[in-house]
Amino acid sequence: MLDPANPNTFANSPLDRAGHRRRDAAWLEQACARDDARVALFHKLNPFVFDEDGVRTPGWLGGHARVLCGPGASVLFLGVDQSGAPHFAAEVPDGADMDEFPLAAMGAFEDMRAAAMLLPAPDAAILGCAKAILDWHRRHAFCAQCGASTQRVEGGWKRLCASCGAEHFPRVDPVVIMLATFGDKCLLGRQARFPRGMYSALAGFVEPGESIEEAVARETLEEAGLTVRAVRYHSTQPWPFPSSLMIGCLAEVTGDRETIDHEELESARWFTREEARLLVTGKHGEAFAPPPFAIAHQLLKTWARA
Ligand SMILES: [Zn+2]
Structure with a gap:
């Protein structure tokens, strides 16, 4: 579904997932052989991207591209576009000799984060979904119930x-990410692994038995020692690293005396609304926000404009 109000990369896939086709193996086989079939290749979870004199475009190939994935390779059915063209993803084996890869002159397998920043948003959304599911298959070869090996079925949307x-x-792990605000300022934190000068919103996994509001309050208290009094939902972002759903919120807190958990954060800092505007436009001077590709940027941008 297209939601113009959701500004996040990896959201707003243009495909109809056509879930009713997943169990129809004959239809899937026939669809993949159609002239209008489009296949995205992945190698070690990196999508293939065309590169023409430095201009990157999505590496959509025809159904014949399956031969590059080895005999009997299964495809993941992603859905159909508005014209009815079926879309698939398939993996080139990890051990393939990439120096001899037949399409090497046309492009390259690009890191998913880099690809998402280079490609049109609709394609990034489709490829992000494919990456998350292909990754899930790799990590779920064995049954969590009895330990036996499992098989991929239903167009790649289930293992049996x-x-x-x-x-x-396929699993989705919910993560809350929140901009803590107090009056006309907001708190951003720094993890030691961040590039120098970068600050971002606080975040953490939702735990079993928790509502989104409870998770926002717990994480804000744990990481910054601040008490949340109101939570406002902003937007969500599918985040295929490996398979999270980032739930973006604005969290109003009751005071501005933070106590940082140094296991989680290196430091934290309050920024005024004016500073927040400078952070999202890259003009702050001392600090900067994550790129627009990250939901933290969108949260900050929304609050800075308010
Ligand atoms: Zn089992």
Whole structure:
């Protein structure tokens, strides 16, 4: 579904997932052989991107591209576009000799983050979804219930254990990411691994038994020692590293005396609304925000404009 109000990279895929086709193996096989079929290749979870004199475009190939994935390679069915063209993703084996890769002159396998910043947003959304599912398959070769090996079924949207019959579905891990605000200022934190000068919103995984509001309050208290009194939902971002859903919120806190958890953060700093405007436009001088590709940037931008 297209939601013009959601500004996030990896959201707003233009495809109809056509879930009713997933169980129809004959339709999937026929669809992949159609002239209008489009296949995205991945190698070690990096999507193939065309490169023409430095101009990068999505590496959509025809169904014949499957031959590059080895005999019997399965494809992941991603859905159909507005014209009805079926879209798939397939993986070139990890051990393939990439020096001899037949399409090397046309482009390269690009890191997913870099690709998302280079490619049109609709393609980034489709490829991000594919990456998350291909990654899930790699990590779920065995049944969590009985330990036997599992098989990929239903166009790549399920794994089935032939031994105990358990069905396994792709996982999504919810993460809350919140901009803590107090009056006319907001708190941003720095992790030691961040590039020098970069500050971002606080974040953490939602735990079992927690609402989004509870997770926002717990993480804000744990990481910054601040008490949340109101939570406002902003937007969500599918985040395929490996398979999270970032739930962006604005969190109003009751005071501005933070106590940092130094296991999580190196430091934290309050920024005024005027400074927030400078952070998102890259004109602050001392500090900068994550790029527009990150939901933290969008949260800050929304609050800075308010
Ligand atoms: Zn099993």
